[in-house]
Amino acid sequence: MTTLSLKRLAVLALPMAALAMTTAAQADEWTPSRSIEFVAPANPGGGWDTLVRTVSRVLQEEQLAERNFAAINVPGGGGAVAWAQIARDSGNPHKLFATSPPIILVPLAGASRYDHTAFTPVARLITDYSIILVSADSDYETINDLFDALKENPRLSVGGGSAPGSMDHISVAGLASAAGLDASSVNYIPFSGGGDAMTNLMGGHVEAVITGAGESAGQLGEGSQLRALGVSAPERLSGSLADIPTYQEQGVDYTFDIWRGVMGTPDMPEEAVAYYENLFAEMLATDGWQQARDQLGWIDAYQDSEEFGAFLDEQKELFSSVLSDLGLLRQ
Template sequence: MSRSGPRAVRAAVAVGSAAVLLAACGGGGQQDAASGGDWKPTKPIEYVAPAGTGGGWDTLARTTARVLDESNLVDRPLRVVNKPGAGGAIGWSYVAKHQKDPHKLFVTSPPILLVPLAGASGQTYEDFTPIARLNSEPLAYVVKANSPYKTFGDLAKKLKASPKDVSVAGGSGPGSLDHVGLAGAVQAAGADASKVKYVPFDGGGEALTSLLGGHADAAVAGASEVQPLVRSGDLRVLAVSSKERSPILPETPSLTETGVDYAFDIWRGVMAPKDLSESQIAYYEKAYAEMVKQDSWKKASEKLGWTDAFMGSKEFGTFLDEQNKEYSEVLTSVGLKK
C-alpha cells in the first residue's frame, strides 16, 4: 500500500508543526512515548516468520499482514520476511538484536518456549515483548483407519504395557511441539512418557505420510492437518488435545472426555523486541484486537481450522509464564530439559 502523495506531505507538515510546538513547551516525541502517549510507526514493519514459506508461521504472518493492511488497522505495511532454521531460533536471534525497535514483529507459538527449554536457543521468551495471542488449535492423535486401536485408551494401554512395540510419528523434533503434546497426554494416561518411541519428522505432513505408509503405528499432528485425511477415510482420530471438542473434528472426543486430565493447545501469537514503550505496545495490541473482529479474519480462521483465543499483551505474558512452567515439567519427565 502506497503511503506517498499529497496526504503524506500534509501529514509530515502536521508532524513537524507539532514537534515545534512541543519543543517550545519543553516536550518531545520520545518523552511523549515514554509517558504512554500516542505512537504510530514511521516506516514499514518487518514481520518475521521464523520458518520457511508455506508452514504454519508463514501462513499466520501472511494472513494477519493481509487482514491488518486491507482493514487499514496499521499506518504502515507489514512486510513478511522468512528467517528459517533451528526450530525458530534463527528468527528469534535476529529479532533479539533489534531491542527497542518498534518496527520489528514476529509470529510465534509453543516452540518459543520449548526450544529454549531443550537448550537449543540462545534466547527465551523473556527476551521479547508479548503483543497478543491470536488463536489456538488442538493436536490430534491419529491412527490408520484399519488400526486395532479404537480409542486413545487403547493406545495408552499398549504404551503402558509395551511402549517399545509402538512407534508414534510427529512433525517436530524431540522436545518440541508434537513430542510434548504426546508425552503430556501419555503421562497423564498413566504410561511412562520417557519410554515412548517418538519418531520425529520435518512437519506434520511427513509424519502423516509415514503413518499411512505403515512406518508408524500412530501419529500426532495439528487438527487442521489431519482433517482432510479423516474426511477421506484414511485416518481415524482417537482424541484431540483440547479440553472441549474441536469445531473442525466435532465427532472426535477430547482427552478430557476419554478420562485423561491433560490439555495442549497449539496457540499462536505475535511478539516484538524487548523494551518497547507502553504506547508502542498499545498500538499493536489495539490493531490485533480489531483484526480478530474482521469478517475477513474470521473467514480465514474458519478455513484454516483456527479457534479464536485472543489475549492482550499483559494477559499473554502471564499465559507464557504459566505455559513455560508446564512445559518445563513435561520436558523434565522425558529427560529432555537442559
C-alpha cells in the same frame, strides 16, 4: 437473539472496546513506514505458519494495516534459528514473529540461548489444541488402539513438528502418561515443522503424528488420506473438526491447549507495541477473522502486551516442572 443474550454480548465487547480506545491515541504516535516482516519460525504447513498467513491475509482483506505483512519462513531448531536472527535485530519495529509454547520449552530443554524474556511480547491471540493423526488406512481407530500398540512395541514412533522437549513432545508425553504409559518411553520423532511431519506420516515413517488441530483442519474430511483419533480439547470443537472425539470421551483424562500469539524484536519501541496491540484487537473483531478462526477450530484468547508477558512468566514455571518430571530440563 434474546435481550439477555444481547446484554451479554455487549458486556463481553466492553474490554475489547476499551483496549482499542486506550491504545488508539498511543498508536497514532507511530505507524509502519515499510512492510512488516512476519516470521514463522518453521517450514510451511505448521501452526506458526498457519497463524502468520491467516493473520496477514485477514489484515489485508479487512484493510486494517497501513503496510503489508510479509510472511517469512525461517525453519530450524524448533524455532531456535529464527529466534537467534530476530534477537540480533534489536529495536526493529518492522519485524514480528508467531509464538507458542516452544518459545519457553526449547530454551528450557537447552536447545536455544534465547527464551521469551529476550523478546517483546505484543499480544496473545488464540488457543488451539493438539490432535493425533494416522493415515486413513491405519489399523488404529481410537486413541486407545494406538497406545495399546505403543505399549506392546515401544519402538513404534509418533512424529511431531517441534523439537524434543518442545510442544508436540510434551503434549504426546502427557497423553501417554494419562493413558497408562511411562511418558519418557514414547518414541517421539521430531521434524522441522508440521508439514514435514505429515509427509513422513503419509510415507509410513511414523505410526502417528501429533500436531495442532487448526493446522490440520483443511486436510481432514471426506476423501482425506488422514484420520484423526482424538483432540486434546475439553469438549468437541466446532466446524470441520466437530466429529473428532476428545481424549476424555475415550476414557483418557487429559487436555492440552496450545496458545499462540505474536512477539517482536528485543526492545521494540513502546509506540510500535501500542500500534500492534490496537491492530490485533481490531482484527479479532472483524467478520473475516471470526470466519477464519471458526474454520480452523481456534478460540480467541486475547491478551495485550503486559498481560501476555505475565502469562509467559507463569508458563515458564509450569513447563519447568513438566520437563523436570520427564528428565528433559537442562537449565
